[in-house]
Amino acid sequence: MATIPAKRSRTLVDSEVQGSLVRRVALHWIVFFVCNTIALTFWIRLFEQPDADWGQTFGDTVRRFLPFFVITAALIPAFVWDTLKLSHRFAGPILRLRNTLKDIKAGRAVAPLKFRDNDFWQEMASHFNDVMRLRDADGPTGPGGSEIEPAGREVSDG
Template identity: 45%
Template sequence: MSHSGRKKTFVDPKVQGALVRRLVLHWCAFIAVAGLVAFCLQVLSNPFRTMEEHAQQVWWTHGPFLLVLVFLLPVFILDTIKLSHRFAGPIYRLRNTIRSLAKGEEFRPLKFREIDFWQGLAEDFNVMVARLRGDAVDAPPAAATIDAAEPTAVAAN
């Protein structure tokens, strides 16, 4: 059952909200540090000016850059939410599927959107459910075989 799109982009407020908060925190830290460095360089370039003159010069020199960054922040936030939707959405769907199975509802194989991360997780989950239900299952997906072989290969080195 493939979905071309989800109704909500902000599906997991805890995870996606944490990412957005971290992005805003990093953005503010960058602006503060860049402003401080610009101001220090301005003061060092001519230490005999007043602080007010330095602040005014920094604003005229770097103000347009700051305004561009202010207008880009919403774009950064929206892009972060869209990107995080590609991994928070599949986990949200997996969680809902697990809950429906726990309630005894009919199992429909899990399938994520093509752009979502963790495609192998859906395949592995479907194989696991089929085996637990006693259904005949073909060989495990290639991703499961590769994942299982990796620790052995690393241990051999």
């Protein structure tokens, strides 16, 4: 069984999935930030400065809540990075499974599937390994005793 390094060296393991996730988290934080700014502006206008114009109210809101805005904006990259790191725990195992399935399809021998200790879906690797053991015990035959070619097409004996 191959030794698996404890730390991933790539920032994006599956750029399609993880890129979508990062964009979504960043978008949610930006929408949250904008909605909070609007809500605070309305609150101040309605309950603290009902006679002020909207420009003055918005300026007062920004000045008053500037530390909150700065902290919120500074947290966006931290939350995006943490989400990206967490996503490695499911994107990495799926990538490993996908590559192993490609190897099987190409007719290459594969080692038992092993995910990193902290990865999600450990049970999936265990089930995959069980299926591979059953397959190896039965030999490379499909239903009805027909041989299975590496590309997955069945060839009849007769």
